[in-house]
Amino acid sequence: MTAPDLSAHAPLRIGVVGLGRLGKRHAQNLAYRVRGAALAAVCSPLDEELAWARGALPAAREYRDYAALLDDREIDAVWLVTPSALHAQQIVDALRAGKHVFCEKPLSLDLAECERVLREAQRQPHLQATIGFMRRFDPSYRDAYDKIQAGLIGRPFMVRSQTCDQNDPDGFFVRFAPTSGGIFLDCTVHDIDVARWLLGKPNAKRVYAAGTVALHDGLREFGDVDNGVAICEFEHGRLAMFYASRTMAHGNDTGSEVIGTAGSLAVGRNPRLNRVEIADVHGVRNECTPTFFDRFEDAFLYEAQAFVAAVQSGEQSGATLADALEATRIGNALRRSLETGQAVTL
Amino acid sequence: MTAPDLSAHAPLRIGVVGLGRLGKRHAQNLAYRVRGAALAAVCSPLDEELAWARGALPAAREYRDYAALLDDREIDAVWLVTPSALHAQQIVDALRAGKHVFCEKPLSLDLAECERVLREAQRQPHLQATIGFMRRFDPSYRDAYDKIQAGLIGRPFMVRSQTCDQNDPDGFFVRFAPTSGGIFLDCTVHDIDVARWLLGKPNAKRVYAAGTVALHDGLREFGDVDNGVAICEFEHGRLAMFYASRTMAHGNDTGSEVIGTAGSLAVGRNPRLNRVEIADVHGVRNECTPTFFDRFEDAFLYEAQAFVAAVQSGEQSGATLADALEATRIGNALRRSLETGQAVTL
Amino acid sequence: MTAPDLSAHAPLRIGVVGLGRLGKRHAQNLAYRVRGAALAAVCSPLDEELAWARGALPAAREYRDYAALLDDREIDAVWLVTPSALHAQQIVDALRAGKHVFCEKPLSLDLAECERVLREAQRQPHLQATIGFMRRFDPSYRDAYDKIQAGLIGRPFMVRSQTCDQNDPDGFFVRFAPTSGGIFLDCTVHDIDVARWLLGKPNAKRVYAAGTVALHDGLREFGDVDNGVAICEFEHGRLAMFYASRTMAHGNDTGSEVIGTAGSLAVGRNPRLNRVEIADVHGVRNECTPTFFDRFEDAFLYEAQAFVAAVQSGEQSGATLADALEATRIGNALRRSLETGQAVTL
Amino acid sequence: MTAPDLSAHAPLRIGVVGLGRLGKRHAQNLAYRVRGAALAAVCSPLDEELAWARGALPAAREYRDYAALLDDREIDAVWLVTPSALHAQQIVDALRAGKHVFCEKPLSLDLAECERVLREAQRQPHLQATIGFMRRFDPSYRDAYDKIQAGLIGRPFMVRSQTCDQNDPDGFFVRFAPTSGGIFLDCTVHDIDVARWLLGKPNAKRVYAAGTVALHDGLREFGDVDNGVAICEFEHGRLAMFYASRTMAHGNDTGSEVIGTAGSLAVGRNPRLNRVEIADVHGVRNECTPTFFDRFEDAFLYEAQAFVAAVQSGEQSGATLADALEATRIGNALRRSLETGQAVTL
16 A cells, blocks of 8 residues: 555545544544544444534545445545554554554553554554644643753653543443553553653653542452552653542643753643632632543644644654553553552563 | 525635734634635735735635625625724625624724714614624633623622733834724723623713823823723723733733622633743743733634624624724723823713 | 930830720730830720730730820830721820820821821921831732832832722621721722832822722712722822722732833732632632731731831831821822712822 | 649740751740740850850850750750751650650651650650641641541542752752751651641551652762652552652742542642732742741741640640651651662551
């Protein structure tokens, strides 16, 4: 297969695969808000998702079968918003079909699977393949990254990063515990990627993790926790601390701090919803972003715009497959540390 | 003339008139980010603006002459981003040509002109005509408005609102002093509209204004100031305080506070640029929005989306011509108060 | 009379007059926390206040009669925390008795009375006489003042200042409306003094005021309001905006902002109670200082320490009688403006 | 020995031992700001410290020798602000001499020494013995503690706490590295005590620590780091994360967060110096507390007041010797973990 011929003005013809909540957002962004992108096809096994597409999106070819979509020669790239367990094989299939690939995180919970995907991608160097670590495209994270590159905080040596979801009293996520890989692979992978990205992609040397079940006892049978903490030591004296929680009372509280020899940068220390401050009997307060979906609305858009630009320019944008593999490797080590109570050397 | 026939799926065909910095933004929003809108034409007397349109926008008919654009039967609405002095006549002409009209603020600095436009609009009740007081579409202002409607702060009785620009050492705006109408008509009109909107559109009874020239002595010959303050008393014991400045050191610091009997809401108390906090030798700090253009980026988009929805639904959205007239009436009174040193009764 | 002989180590022997809530605090500060001060006597017509003093203070002579206290040769200074209507005559009497005087604000609501006190003080230049505008001693106000002196914000040209009390549903303060002088003389005098102090003591030229009754209808019969706003124009293009309220929902919200040509300083923008931030179903929030008494706890102490130091050094500290007279002059003009709806020229 | 007879009104006669920077502050607090305390004696081997005491304190007996001070029958309590290595023996000696003891942290870096002191204290149950973990007396920490007790955040299960000093470019502290016990015993002991206090004094089960040298290479030869991170697992699913740094650019950034099932409380998230906010070319910012000495000025005072009250009431206040022993035990385990790269089980 050869890469699609994309002249400067030919739009990138994209097929979105999976139209759950996040898939819908991606599809709408690609349809209405990303210059250079054309939403050419959608793929879902579910009638209601395809029906939604008919109403909410511009006309696009419909597929129920992923293989059929890959056979569509009028599609240049696939956009995978499918269950995590399918990611690896779907990426391999897409690459073999000569399509660029955007895939939601994680690449795979299984390291061997990750490596298999990387090998396939190395055979198709002309194809873009990116895993959707969208924080890299959040304007505030991007600003922090740029400031670090500009030397504002000297040499960065430490990251503190957290992914904390508002508590769902129904514990909906507990049902996914058997397949989520646990809190570190499900949530902390984002923080791992952020830490590596902001610290210059150092190799991890050793990790340690601990956790507790604060509210959701149903997690215990899967060896999972609803609050987890971790330390990750990288080479060259770089460090990271992680915190993940499913039980926040105030909203989705996701943010990171980078500490350098001349200053530090905090992204999202207060997860404020907007610019409104309320003064009343509760004091002076701001409301918070309820979910990651609200928090990273812009990031999902910019991520899509960057992907299209990357295909056009031929330069990588966002997290590579290798970055995703590293996130899985470290996340797996965290899980093992949680299980054993011992530090894990990588 | 009759209103254009807009079936549910027919896009609103829009002609953007004026392609300066703000016109460019409006054109791009309408071209790429507003569902239901089609950028059908652009109009500018300047070669470079039309050339920009050819490169940055989808194909659209080009006009150098506003009258010619109005003759275009394939245009449903005009989007006026032209010099303020042209607004009134251009709106009248558009209405007479059977076009919906979106026009940047102000409607006119002259009250009689405002009234003339209103009379014309009353003859064309099937046409939308809106003045672009974009703060009403800023998500934070909107959230404050909704919270007030929901009773969160009890009965709102006072607004404090400000429009403060970062100082331009070149004093570029001084050149516009002869035609800007002065700081209250140029800047405070936004705050006047916000106050009326958030307080339930009470009638103004009396105003008082004062001001000073802090940095830009060139304003003195036009009777203008670079920092102005004002009090506006409305009926039913409602009050507003305004502050406008051209000389801020830290950025565009534009925000409002509504005070009610059970609490208060502040929008934009800290004009933070994003979610990044810096800790370094200067302390703990955040950068600020440099200009209104950055601060209200989203508001311009939502305003355009709301206009299209308003045409489709036939319901008014945003500031009416009558709102704009009131803003001019109060702004004129503030100017007179500044000139005379006396309170002005309306 | 001659000034008391105060050798370097002889403590300043002070008689506190009035032991209401604020008098108690002053007495305790002077007794236990001000080096160089000795609480020598207390004076109150009320049994329970004297009984309190016996239990809570070190041994001190007791007086029921102010004149008797002034006859006490072992007292160097009087500390007046008495009803406002008594201040002027009590200061005159103290000065004539050769005592230094600290007096709570206001000097007097009557300008002629203020002037009478100044004349007396001019006859006793060796005696300290200070009015308790305690904000000048609040560490944050002091820091702002020092930063201005150091040139941090360039030339300061504008102050925004407010005195906003938490609403008392019982409307206790309404009972004092007949004698308080109204909201501007009772509350805004502090802001007036702050503005003059921070702007370099310019003369006021013109003022305008407006107000509303948001909650306490009982104020109407006295021509008073529970929310008042004002503009004060000083010479040399300096400006001030004031806001006073009795109806805040969240606490005592008292603060000031100084705007200069190179930056601005805000003191107390968020009236946070302490360093605690709460994240819960209400969002992210902080509690607020409930009353001025809590907000300015340290200021009252530092004010007392400064007074003693001023007596020892012979140099003025804090607000002079002339400052207090100016605050009354401007406050009276604000009241007149509120009554007439006209700007008042000074 | 028997405990001193303290009638309700007899002041507690205190001898302050050690008059370095912190000793001076304690002595001044006890001399001038603590009701019920009398600064009866000072003890220092240094001429200049005793000379300072003569000038800055009220008359007090002077000792160069600690044993002589203990022989002074007119002293009820000793206040140890001496080098850490002396603490344990000095406490034992004081208890044997029948004196109440306040001692600055740490009790001892050596666990056996800690235990020896506890045994001695158990023989003298009528004597107060407290280690100066002053954060417990900081008003904000105290408020957080009270809110937790009141159930505001549900069941607290996690603490994040940090002790971060402003960088000293001279690296003065490096000279103390040989005897400080390392960053965890020197700094993190405070966080350990805070975590135990706020989480209900659970027993620690396992710890892990890591660290890096960001700026001060001189620490390497002592096996110390200038930035250290740690996880501490307590029984009952409670957790703590710690961070200690010597290299902050912006000031002393010391604070804690407690996370519960219904909310969280953060103390000191922004280490603001005061209530002043600056808006200028650097953005909107606040200055920070430069050192712990400034940050905890009030805490040192309240701690002293509480100690005197504790002696009077016979009830313990502040951290017990057992608390201090636990802090040392955990701190030692952290050090061992840092050295070995392994989790340490307690």
